[in-house]
Amino acid sequence: MCGPHNIFVSTLRAVFEDCDIPDEAIDAFLFNICKSCPGSMHIVTETLAKILEGSKRACNAYFLKQNILKKKILGAYLQNGNHWTLFYADMDNLTIVFMDSFGESKEKTKTLVKNWSSFAEARGCHGPWTVVSVKHPKQTDSHSCGIHVIMYAEAIMIGDALRNGHVPDFGPIASVRAQLCKQLFNLSDRTGKCSECLLTLRPANKVQCRGCGANRHKRCAQKCCRLCEYCEQIRLHGGDEENDQRTEKEEEERVESQAKNEKEVEEKVESQEKNEMEVEEKDEEDRNEMVAVEDREKEEEKEKEEGQSQSQPDFFVVPGRLAITGPKKKTYTITPEEINRRIVGEKMSAHVFRCLLGGRMANLPAIVRQQPPKKKSVTSIFSCLSEGEASDLATGFGSSLARHFKPVVEGVSKETAESTK
Incomplete structure (x- = not known):
C-alpha cells in the first residue's frame, strides 16, 4: 500500500524494467508528491480523464463528494488510452501547465483547457485560465512516458521548474527507473497487508521477512519472498548507495533467517505428518483390538455352547x-x-x-x-x-x-x- 493505492510486485517490476507504467504506480507517486506539498491535491487518473475529456458527468454536482479545488491540482492524464501526460493547475493564479513527453499540440491543449474551465465553473471557480509553457526533456523510446510524467511532477511541485521555466535533464532512464522503483518500495506500507496475497494480516498470523521487512501470512512465508528478489536487482543498478548497500553480515543474516524459516516450516510439516501417522496407527490398533475382543467373545460363546452341548446328557x-x-x-x-x-x-x-x-x-x-x-x-x-x-x-x-x-x-x-x- 502507498496511501490509498495498492502496490503489487508486478508494479515494482513495471517501474524497474522497460515497461509501461501502470495506473497504481503513477497515482502512488503523485499522491506522495502532493502529500509533501501542503495545499495541493492529487486527482486520480480515472477521475482526471473524465474531467479533461469533457464528460457530462464531470460537470454534475454529484460527481465528486470531496472538494478537490485547492490551491494546486496535480494529476496524470492517459491520453488516447496509451500515453501518459501531466496536468497541473494553480487555483490562485488561474494557470494551467500541460506537459507531453512527445510535445504538446495546441489543439489538444486548447481542448483540455476548455474542459477544465467547464468543470471548474460548475464548482464556482471562474476563469479565464492561462496556459504556462515549461520546457522539458523529450521521450526517446515508446514506453517511458510514465517515468517522464513522474519526473515532471517532482520538478514542478518540489523543484524550481515553474520559476526557471524548464525541467532539468534527469539522466539515463534505466537509472531513473531503478531509483523510482526503490523509492516506491520504501514508500509502500508492507505491514498491514500480506506482500504475497495482499490480504489483511492479523497479528497472530503474520511473520516479517528479515530481508525486506514485509509482513506475510505464515502460509505465504513458505514461498521465496519476491520483494527480496527485486530489492537485490534494484540494488545492483545503483541508486542511493548509502541506503541501499548491504553489508556481508546483513546478507548472511538474511540468508540464515530465510534458511531458518524454511527449516521451521519443514519441521512443522514433518511434525504434522508424524502426528497424523501416530493417530492413524492408534486408530488401527484400536480397530485391531476391537476385532480381537469380538473374536475372543465369539470364541468364548462358541466354547460355552460346546460346553453346554457336552454337559447335556443323552437321556x-x-x-x-x-x-x-x-x-x-x-x-x-x-x-x-x-x-x-x-x-x-x-x-x-x-x-x-x-x-x-x-x-x-x-x-x-x-x-x-x-x-x-x-x-x-x-x-x-x-x-x-x-x-x-x-x-x-x-x-x-x-x-x-x-x-x-x-x-x-x-x-x-x-x-x-x-x-x-
Whole structure:
C-alpha cells in the first residue's frame, strides 16, 4: 500500500524494467508528491480523464463528494488510452501547465483547457485560465512516458521548474527507473497487508521477512519472498548507495533467517505428518483390538455352547409324577427319541417340556429350547408323564380291570381278556 493505492510486485517490476507504467504506480507517486506539498491535491487518473475529456458527468454536482479545488491540482492524464501526460493547475493564479513527453499540440491543449474551465465553473471557480509553457526533456523510446510524467511532477511541485521555466535533464532512464522503483518500495506500507496475497494480516498470523521487512501470512512465508528478489536487482543498478548497500553480515543474516524459516516450516510439516501417522496407527490398533475382543467373545460363546452341548446328557432321568414320595419313588428315563416323538406328535411347547424334564431352561436340549415358550398344542393331562410312566399306568389299569371285573364286553374272547392280567 502507498496511501490509498495498492502496490503489487508486478508494479515494482513495471517501474524497474522497460515497461509501461501502470495506473497504481503513477497515482502512488503523485499522491506522495502532493502529500509533501501542503495545499495541493492529487486527482486520480480515472477521475482526471473524465474531467479533461469533457464528460457530462464531470460537470454534475454529484460527481465528486470531496472538494478537490485547492490551491494546486496535480494529476496524470492517459491520453488516447496509451500515453501518459501531466496536468497541473494553480487555483490562485488561474494557470494551467500541460506537459507531453512527445510535445504538446495546441489543439489538444486548447481542448483540455476548455474542459477544465467547464468543470471548474460548475464548482464556482471562474476563469479565464492561462496556459504556462515549461520546457522539458523529450521521450526517446515508446514506453517511458510514465517515468517522464513522474519526473515532471517532482520538478514542478518540489523543484524550481515553474520559476526557471524548464525541467532539468534527469539522466539515463534505466537509472531513473531503478531509483523510482526503490523509492516506491520504501514508500509502500508492507505491514498491514500480506506482500504475497495482499490480504489483511492479523497479528497472530503474520511473520516479517528479515530481508525486506514485509509482513506475510505464515502460509505465504513458505514461498521465496519476491520483494527480496527485486530489492537485490534494484540494488545492483545503483541508486542511493548509502541506503541501499548491504553489508556481508546483513546478507548472511538474511540468508540464515530465510534458511531458518524454511527449516521451521519443514519441521512443522514433518511434525504434522508424524502426528497424523501416530493417530492413524492408534486408530488401527484400536480397530485391531476391537476385532480381537469380538473374536475372543465369539470364541468364548462358541466354547460355552460346546460346553453346554457336552454337559447335556443323552437321556434324562425324571421321577414319576404318580408315585408315592419317599426313597422307593420310581424314576423313568427319557431318551432323545422320545423327545422327538413328543415334539412331532403332541407339538409340546418349551414350558411343557420343562415340566416334563425338570431343571433350568438352559439345561434342556437345543431342540427343546428352539420350541416356542407357548404354542397351541394337542397335549392332555398326561402330557407331563413320560412314556414309561404312562405305560406303567396303562398296565396297572389293565391288571386292575382283569382282577376285579369279568369280561362282559361282547366280541372279546377269554384269551384276550386273560392277556390283560
